[in-house]
Amino acid sequence: MALGLTGYVVLAIILLTVAAFFMARSRAKSTAGGDIRLLHSLPNYYGYNAAMFAAVPAFGVLMIWLLAQPMIIENSVFKLIPERIVSEGSSRGLVMSDVRRVAEGLDIAVARGALTDDEAGSMRADADDVRSILGGVGVALGSDVEPEVLQAAQQYRSKSETGTFWMSTTVVTLALLGAALAIFVTNADFRARNTVERGALTLLILAASLAILTTVGIVLSMLFESINFFRLHPWTDFFFGGSWAPNFRGDSDLSILPLLWGTLYISVIALLVAVPIGLFAAIYLSEYAGPKTRSTAKPLLEILAGIPTIVYGLFALLTVGPALVSIFGRGDNGLLGVDWMSGATAVLTAGLVMGIMLIPFVSSLSDDIINAVPQSMRDGSFGLGATHSETIRQVVLPAALPGIVGAVLLAASRAIGETMIVVLGAGAIAKFSLNPLEAMTTITTRIVSQLTGDTDFASPETLVAFALGLTLFVLTLGLNVLALYIVRKYREQYE
Template identity: 50%
Template sequence: MNTLPLLLVLLVLALFSFFLGRKRSLAVSKGNRGNYRAPNKLHSLPSYYGYSAMIYAVLPALIVLLLWSAISPVLIAKNVAASLPAEIHNAGATQVELTMNRVESMAHAGKIDPTADPIQQAAAQHYLSLAKNSQNIKTALVLLIALGGLYLGWKMISPQFRARNQVENVVKGLMILAASVAIVTTLGIILSVLFESIRFFQVVPVSEFLFGTHWSPQTAIRADQTGGSGSFGAVPLFAGTLLISVIALAIAVPLGLMAAIYLSEYAQPKVRAIAKPTLEILAGIPTVVYGFFAALTVAPFIRQLGEAIGLSVASESALAAGLVMGIMLIPFMSSLSDDVINAVPQSLRDGSYGMGATRSETIKQVIIPAALPGIVGAFLLAASRAIGETMVVVMAAGLSANLTANPLEAVTTVTVQIVTLLTGDQEFDSPKTLAAFALGLTLFVLTLILNIIALRIVRKYREQYD
């Protein structure tokens, strides 16, 4: 039985276990659910006994099913690879890998290609046989564990059994597991990027990467090629990222904050009901659409305007990318700031008005300071989106790694270079490819520093208004 039908069987068994456990709890208690003087009064509600029986029946079987499904293909592949003829192994690890790729492809398709090599056909047949046996053993084992768990859970039901405590402990454990997934995933991402970055820094000095002013990651593929030594000075990338992000935030932060203040403090309910959803539509537009808008409309307009006043403007400029990105970030800033401003207690407003302050004075001296931690959080989200944006920069600012502070020239960003370096078939042995991981690690560290600074600001002002 395949995994999906087996999961459906476990689902049906879970429902059956719940009703069976609940029914047995009522039977052993003889209906004494509320009479505290009855000797067979249930410790927990009948539904908890049903949940307890369901946990015993399904949880162990589900764990075995997941582990078997994850480990079995690896063991089967190793067994089949070990059974290949000696001439395949003598040809090297690459030949073994190519043969196993072909074998697994035929096995997953469920049929043997008659035009394939006889060795591959035999290996694929062996693979299918092992997979079928594994499937049968998995089905029998999972069902046996599920039925055994159901019997055990049913047998344990008694008036003294603390079903509620057990169910709540299991639910608590599942919540801890769910919370740990994010931590483990983050740790895995950091370690994977860190290890590849260490490999890069073994070839390219850290000082050259962090302080070099020339970025040209093209390297020679073969030893006999010339002109591809590669330069990995990332300062132009950091400067381009900072320039475009500053332009975008200079547009998004004031406009978004003023829109939030208007919607929360000045707008009528009818106006707010229309304006806020309309403004948030901007957040749902794909970034590629913003990129088209920047490349086809904003960039030509800026170039023509610059030429009209005697300025030299690149066809792909940082200003065009920053302006469009700023428009894209307005909903993030306005929506979050609006929610934070609305969360400020009305008593603060009333107290300010009672002291004779006007609405504008109340906003400047009471509401904005009280909502500052949330506004800083909205700013951080907008800044993170600006730093990590790729598509708009690719289409509007180009790929030129120029070290300049002039917004009218073409620049590129860290994320654009990461995408460029990892596009297509790549070997993760050259400094060119490993540079993408070094860029990602640097970007992660800079974002972490930004978050730490923001947390300090939030903590400082929260203490003032607690």
């Protein structure tokens, strides 16, 4: 019962921690002779300090051990499995998962009383019907167990058992030692407050570095998969080829250029919609609207930002697309009597809806930036006899321009990375075309379609998704960095 033991260990550490807290606190009080004014820190700090010493090293070691033990055991057990089984079972990972499954099955059988511990350790694959015994306790195996696999599973079991035993001993000892040490050093002069302060600082740094490390991890995993892709597929075709035609039998054309064209085209249309509307809305809200209008209109506008993008996608597919078709399509039955648009999915559909999605983004950022322009600028302009709109056009907007450019760039990077709206609204045809009424596809849409369904993670057709993702990441990261640089430069002017 590996899990059970680990559970008890965790419980023991928690109990020790609580006990250490109270013991250190009362020891601190008694060393001061009951007068807490003589203590360096408040009594609770001594308690926190002891709790910290008891819990942190113990939990740290526990976590590392839990992560490392299976890896080490698997490596040693794997040597028992001959090459023959690995080649039949297709890969090392699959065979090892069989081993783990049998080992777990044996554990469960022992727990349920179907086998004794000795029987589980001495079972022979040729003598006992392992499959039916395990099946009897609810562990279904796909095939009969090979003798080597059973032996490996038995090894695995005994090694995990030993490992877990040593782990429990080490961890509980560590907790005891930590608590004892902290209680031992507790006296009136011990600077528990400062130690706790350092502990809090460490916790915060840990949280911050975890967030950064995750980002690095994501980038690295994309990078490695992309490298795998470029081993299988020429990079010249990816970056400079002219067509996108994935073919799961191999020999596909996988060029990013048609996808990039679709992405940029849709993003440009989205920005053409979002920037003027968002900017004008921001100008109205920050310059003209009274406090009442502002306090109702602003949250209403920001509701747009809270709508999930899949809902925008449905809106594109079911409302905007058909509306556009009824204007630009259907021949004589359409509003314009032309037949330029055949289906609801088109660059214009996706662009318009994405533009609507970006309006609150542009308007709320621009609003902040316009509000940051000092009132003295406006006063100066009014004082010279300028009207409100002259003031906005000639003084406020030029002063806010760098910030607004930054906001637009941030909106652009969102447009480029947007997925659901284009999956539903833009279509799936990769091509170079200037006609906004045709269906086109984007990088994000292709990533989705290359990775959904039955996929084989060793073929270039699947791995291309990572290369696409990485390119997209670099693109939006570049835009964000540029935007933040511009915004920051602008902020320096007034502070």
